[in-house]
Amino acid sequence: MKYVARSTQVAARMLGDEMVIMSAKDSTLFTLNPVAAVIWNAADGHTTLERIVDDKICEEFEVDRQRAMGDAEELVSQLAEHGILLVSEQPIENEPQGLSR
């Protein structure tokens, strides 16, 4: 089980079809494609990554589950490396602020 939560140290907004995220600590910018944006928006600290992939990704984008899970793991690991997504084996209690729009 892997739980994911958006960091509170970021700002995020949609620009057309793309989600752009900025680290408020060092102003680094990231662009998320639509699939990554779905994971980002669903990362509430209480929903597991597996469930996000099953309920949101496979359903909305009609992709193979195994491949979707692999891509999601890779994305989460990249975003976690930059500190803009938190990952834990337990639910993450500190609810992120509603920064996305």
Next chain:
Amino acid sequence: MLEQRYAGFLSAATRPTRPGAAAPRSPFRLDVELLPEGAPGPDEDVRVRREGGRWVLTRGDFRAEWQPEQRRGWVRQTANPYAIDSVLRIVHTLLLAEAGGFLLHAASAIRNGKAFLFSGKSEAGKTTLARLAPAEVTLLSDEISYIRRATRGLDGRGRPSPQDQGGYIAYGTPFAGELAKAGENVSAPITALYFLEKAAQQRVEPLGTSEALFRLMQNILFFAEDEVLVRQVFEAAGEFVLNVPAYRLAFAPEAGVWELIR
């Protein structure tokens, strides 16, 4: 010193109309106190931090405070023009951030009633482009551009005011770069933002909104160690790139480059 440095940007309304009379209310006020000779020079990085409801600005040659609620502040500085210049830039970044605007590392100019921005760090060509401007171009700045959201309002006859394009307005600034010449104290709606690159041939290429946002964020003047302010600036920059077309302008230092600016 201030009158000379900011000539063209001083308003009669900020001075008492007769000796002993109170000065009319200004949008904001900074009281300046000069430190005695021998105080440190500007050899420290500037620090801007929020302390309670006020901002504290420090550098070797000045210490200042700004209270956004009261729109008042004070500066204690050595008698050098760079200190007050820095404080004014910082205070304006704070004022603009509240209103969806920003100061940008950019030359800016008005041609045929339209404002154009030319952004880039030092050596990108801001001053070069300003020097090459044809006679009909009014220079707003060769270094720091002042950008504010257009205020929505009606003119005296109930029609949308000329500046109400739902967009952004560029204003002239006294903050000069290598040109060592203040811009004109005028404004116009912003038509386009160009990111400058020196090249052998002239070329203009449109930029997507994400690319424009990435480049814009690198060139917005930003001093404060404050996450709320970072988010305000990010939001402002995002809105800006959704409303103003952005381009990459590769240019050779020839007057012909201005034929691309329309």
